[in-house]
Amino acid sequence: MTTELREREEVRTPEGAERTRARRTFIPRADIYETADGIVVLADMPGVDENSVEITLEKNILTIDGRVEPEQREGYTLTYAEYSVGDYHRVFVLSDAVDRNRIDATVKNGVLKLTLPKSQEAKARRIAVKAE
Amino acid sequence: MAGLIPWGWGRRQVPINREAELSPFRTLRQEMDRIFDDFFRGFEVGWPSAEEPFGYTFPRIDMSETDKEVLVTAELPGLTEKDIELTLSRDMLTISGEKKEEKEESVKGYYRMERHYGAFRRQLPLPVEVDPDHCDASFKNGILTVKLAKTPEAQKQVKSIPIKRA
Numbered sequence: 357m358t359t360e361l362r363e364r365e366e367v368r369t370p371e372g373a374e375r376t377r378a379r380r381t382f383i384p385r386a387d388i389y390e391t392a393d394g395i396v397v398l399a400d401m402p403g404v405d406e407n408s409v410e411i412t413l414e415k416n417i418l419t420i421d422g423r424v425e426p427e428q429r430e431g432y433t434l435t436y437a438e439y440s441v442g443d444y445h446r447v448f449v450l451s452d453a454v455d456r457n458r459i460d461a462t463v464k465n466g467v468l469k470l471t472l473p474k475s476q477e478a479k480a481r482r483i484a485v486k487a488e
Numbered sequence: 489m490a491g492l493i494p495w496g497w498g499r500r501q502v503p504i505n506r507e508a509e510l511s512p513f514r515t516l517r518q519e520m521d522r523i524f525d526d527f528f529r530g531f532e533v534g535w536p537s538a539e540e541p542f543g544y545t546f547p548r549i550d551m552s553e554t555d556k557e558v559l560v561t562a563e564l565p566g567l568t569e570k571d572i573e574l575t576l577s578r579d580m581l582t583i584s585g586e587k588k589e590e591k592e593e594s595v596k597g598y599y600r601m602e603r604h605y606g607a608f609r610r611q612l613p614l615p616v617e618v619d620p621d622h623c624d625a626s627f628k629n630g631i632l633t634v635k636l637a638k639t640p641e642a643q644k645q646v647k648s649i650p651i652k653r654a
Contacts, residue, residue: 385602386603387598387602388598388600390598390599392594398566400566401630402631403631405629437550438548439548439563465566466631467565467566
């Protein structure tokens with residue numbers, strides 16, 4: 357996934373694979389930036405709250421899964437749709453520089469914030485030069 | 489420059505009938521549509537313009553209806569209810585506001601920038617006249633929900649036509 361996400365893109369399943377949920381799944385838009393302490397991932401996942409997002413880390417593969425239950429509104433007929441309600445799924449590969457034990461995730465207003473702190477080895481260190 | 493590019497390419501602004509997704513032939517057709525959509529999306533530049541400062545329709549909306557109400561939902565991740573302004577005229581709903589960048593840390597560099605920030609404004613023509621005094625809006629988990637009551641006159645306009653046997 358190197359191309360920039362322009363549209364609301366759907367996740368494709370590999371050839372022949374089927375999902376167990378008959379729901380469309382979208383790739384959330386994400387910003388990834390580096391700070392002095394680590395890497396921050398911000399992902400737009402409207403409709404998701406802290407209970408419906410699941411983050412798993414297996415070896416160096418970080419997976420974000422968000423589930424959105426469409427609100428059942430009795431008697432309403434959909435007349436126009438630009439975003440159909442669906443789940444979110446995205447996978448990132450972590451580098452060794454991340455301290456896996458201190459990964460932190462919060463959800464606020466439909467935005468997931470993942471903080472991936474740098475491991476001690478990867479942090480830049482200033483080396484003081486002493487006069488002899 | 490952006491004005492020279494045919495708008496609407498790659499954008500699916502057609503009503504989606506979710507029930508239809510269960511039908512295998514519809515699914516096949518949708519799959520074909522998607523292949524074509526993806527092909528044409530290659531040409532879509534997605535540059536910001538006056539109408540689309542984000543380079544794409546923002547916020548995206550869904551609209552549904554009952555006999556008495558029009559329900560509009562909009563995806564506004566990363567905003568709070570204070571960032572959004574809603575105005576209503578008889579047949580036009582305007583959603584405007586600003587998506588602010590929250591940055592408390594010192595950023596050293598970006599690996600990926602797919603989200604957009606900035607001011608936006610979207611005007612939605614409503615299918616019927618609504619009563620501005622009976623409207624209700626709420627915001628939760630990045631989704632704005634606006635309920636608009638149809639005016640009694642608009643409700644009356646819907647009339648079932650009896651079908652006679654010839």
